[in-house]
Amino acid sequence: MIDLHTHSLFSDGELAPAELVRRFEVAGYKALAITDHGDQSNIDLIIPRLVAFCEQINRRQGIRVIPGIELTHVPPEFIPALVSKSREIGARLVVVHGETIVEPVAPKTNRTAIESSVDILAHPGLITEEEVLLAKKRSVYLELTSRKGHSLTNGHVAQLAHKVGVPLILNSDTHAPGDIWPVARLHEIVVGAGLTKDDYHTMLKNAESIVERCLS
Ligand SMILES: [Zn+2]
Numbered sequence: 001m002i003d004l005h006t007h008s009l010f011s012d013g014e015l016a017p018a019e020l021v022r023r024f025e026v027a028g029y030k031a032l033a034i035t036d037h038g039d040q041s042n043i044d045l046i047i048p049r050l051v052a053f054c055e056q057i058n059r060r061q062g063i064r065v066i067p068g069i070e071l072t073h074v075p076p077e078f079i080p081a082l083v084s085k086s087r088e089i090g091a092r093l094v095v096v097h098g099e100t101i102v103e104p105v106a107p108k109t110n111r112t113a114i115e116s117s118v119d120i121l122a123h124p125g126l127i128t129e130e131e132v133l134l135a136k137k138r139s140v141y142l143e144l145t146s147r148k149g150h151s152l153t154n155g156h157v158a159q160l161a162h163k164v165g166v167p168l169i170l171n172s173d174t175h176a177p178g179d180i181w182p183v184a185r186l187h188e189i190v191v192g193a194g195l196t197k198d199d200y201h202t203m204l205k206n207a208e209s210i211v212e213r214c215l216s
C-alpha cells in the first residue's frame with residue numbers, strides 16, 4: 001500500500017520523519033509521501049529539509065519516501081504562485097488542503113488548486129461536478145480519506161468521481177501513530193464510500209503511478 005498524505009512534526013504531526021517512515025514501513029506500506037502543512041511563511045523551511053531527508057532514506061532498501069507539501073488555508077489568490085514555488089524548491093508532490101466541511105477553508109480553494117494543476121486535491125468536501133470535470137481535464141487526483149471529519153464527504157466525492165471518470169486516491173492524512181490504517185482493511189473505506197473492491201485496486205494503481213512519477 002501507498003499513502004500520499006501524512007504529517008510529521010514539521011507541522012502538526014506527532015512524529016519526526018524517521019519515526020513516521022519506520023511506522024509505515026512496519027505496517028507494510030511500500031511508499032509514503034510526507035506532506036506537512038505549508039503556507040507563505042514556511043514552505044522554504046519544510047521542503048528543503050524533507051528533500052534532504054528523503055534523498056538519504058531512499059538510498060537504503062525499504063519503503064520509498066516522497067518529499068511533499070500540503071498547502072493549507074492559503075488564500076486562493078496566492079495558491080498558484082505557491083504551487084510553483086513549492087515545486088521549484090524541491091517538492092515532488094503538491095497537495096492542496098481542499099474544502100473539507102469540517103474546517104472554514106476559503107471558497108474557491110478547490111477550483112484554484114485544480115486550475116494550478118496540483119497533484120492531489122485532498123478532502124475536497126462538497127466539490128461540484130464542474131470542478132470534478134476540470135480535475136479530469138487537468139489530471140488532478142481527488143482524495144478519499146480515512147481521516148475523521150474529512151471523511152464525511154467521501155461518498156459524495158466517490159460518486160461524482162465515478163460519474164465523471166476522474167481518478168481517485170486513498171490517503172490517511174496521518175498525524176499520529178493511531179491514524180495509520182491497517183493495509184488489510186483499507187478497502188473497507190472505499191467500499192464504505194459506495195465503490196467496489198475493484199475500484200480500490202484501481203486506486204492502488206493510481207497511487208503507484210504517482211509514486212513512479214514522483215521518484216523518476
Ligand atoms: Zn494537520
Ligand SMILES: [Zn+2]
Pocket residue numbers: 005006007070122173
Ligand atoms: Zn493533511
